[in-house]
Amino acid sequence: MKISISCNSIAFTVCMMASSGFPNRLPNSRLGQKHETYESFASAIGHQSTKPKEFAFIVVTEESDEAEKRGRLLLGRKNRGFGKGMYTCLGGKFDVKLDSSLEASACRELKEEAKIGGVSIDEMKGSKVGIQRFTFAPDEDNESTGTDEKKNESQSQLEMVVHVYWLAFQHCDERLNSVEGCEEITPQWFDDWSLLPLDQMFADDSLWMTTLLAYHENGPSDAAAVQINGWYHYEEKCEETNTIQHYYMDVLPKRNQNGAVQIDRTLPKQSQVYKKQENGKDAAPPTYNLEQQLFHALHDNRIHSPTIKEFRESLAFCKAVKNHFQKFEKKKLKTSGITTAGWKVVLDVAGGHGALAALFLVSNPSIQRAVCIDPAKVGNNGVTKAWGHLWSSDQGDSYANQKKELVYRNECLTTGLPSEIQKGLSMTESPEQILVVACHACQHLSEQILEISCRYGVSVAVVPCCQKDSSPGGPWKATSKALEIPLQIMMDVLLAGRIMGKGTHEVRMKCMNKQITPQNRIIVARALPTEEQDESLLALQAHRSRAQAKLDIAYRRAHVLSSGYRDTNGILSSLLSPSFLHPLGYMTAGVAIGMGASHWMSKR
Missing domain, CATH: 3.40.50.150 (Vaccinia Virus protein VP39)
Incomplete structure (x- = not known):
């Protein structure tokens, strides 16, 4: 029985099931801040990749022969390299020298890591369920010298672009008869999806994978019913902390031939991300202000400079x-x-x-x-x-x-x-x-x-x-x-x-x-302008004249002379002359400021 997915009920249903139906799911404190729009996420992380690397991951399930059961799911335990000892989906890096396409890369990795062959490129292409993108905060503890600096800079610019496929095999499919691991991966079946070892997996699996599985609670036959595109920004030293800072997930139903359009969001443009679907038809695109137009133009054209x-x-x-x-x-x-x-x-x-x-x-x-x-x-x-x-x-x-x-x-x-x-x-x-x-x-x-x-x-x-x-x-x-x-x-x-x-x-x-x-x-x-410069100079001169007059009055009040005193030597006149009072004012101000500062410092 196919699951009927409505746009209005998607968010509520999946959120409830993904957060409560998996007891081993990492706590929300490890999953970071959720953003409602891509713009909000991008603004929060301030990161733009200059070194994207593409990967292909495959979620492998086998249908149960009992209608009331969901079947089992295959994960791989890493024996070496990045994430050693943790569980992950099967898959690996896209190699342009070996693979003609991402789907070809997924087929190759599936055969190398679990000895699962016989999957065609067309079958793999039809099973795509989204793209997950990962960025990483730089290690602030690295010193700004030598190889550490280069490694830190490289990590801060890295973006992992993971294309996710879901292969839902029928019960007793002969292609699963010879599942076997390799030096890098040890495959392991899990009969109960809800008990997946999410606490031994990377934090993003507690988000996109639980959401994906929650959509298909009635069985794996609806493996490609939705498209989940996610963006996740990890804390520094992600292999040690395994903690996400910010994330944004865009979930849309993938229509079949009987349900209007089937959305292929391999490299989504933001103008598509924000379109709402009504009765299977795309609504009119939203109206953006100038700032939003500029931002989306950078994103849609995949421009990384400016960041x-x-x-x-x-x-x-x-x-x-x-x-x-x-x-x-x-x-x-x-x-x-x-x-x-x-x-x-x-x-x-x-x-x-x-x-x-x-x-x-x-x-x-x-x-x-x-x-x-x-x-x-x-x-x-x-x-x-x-x-x-x-x-x-x-x-x-x-x-x-x-x-x-x-x-x-x-x-x-x-x-x-x-x-x-x-x-x-x-x-x-x-x-x-x-x-x-x-x-x-x-x-x-x-x-x-x-x-x-x-x-x-x-x-x-x-x-x-x-x-x-x-x-x-x-x-x-x-x-x-x-x-x-x-x-x-x-x-x-x-x-x-x-x-x-x-x-x-x-x-x-x-x-x-x-x-x-x-x-x-x-x-x-x-x-x-020239006239304003003249006015500015005149205003400055007038200000200085007023200050000089005030200083002259203050000096006379401070030095009251007897009526019989005569300045025979011209000393007083020289003291009151502008040529003397101008530097005297600065000296007086300097002494006053110095005494005040000294008093203030002594009080501290």
């Missing part, structure tokens, strides 16, 4: 900078009734794959040209492949006919940035229409980017990283330690202050969400 983490960082950076400048434009429009035409050129320095430049290009209607300046060639043009179609779409009536372009310039910033700024100045009406950006640029690069941008009078926003005190003797490092201020923050503040002192830019410090990146401080320097 998910880099995409989130670039997006947060872009939003923060845009919001800051938009607030200024609104304020300017309210006070003066005029505003600028917006950026027309954005220059992404040390941008690698160019995602940051592309995000500004896509999300800003006025930007016509985005340039990624980096001596290294990174990303294999993946950004253009995934997002290029969005640049030609209409993003506003006033800019609909403007051509947009993303350009890669493989050159160092010392020559490439000035050249591109000059080219941008020839395309724009004013320097304020050019924006220079850099996300996670090392301190010395951040300093050069800010200096060059200020020299040409263009706006700039950078996220510095790798901050160090390069001053002789390291005075700021000692100061940061004494004041209990992180050196990274102190160096960023000093860098922002240096740019502020030029008087050509309005400087602010913005912060991104720390959960996205710990290096979350953005130094934003808005280029001031």
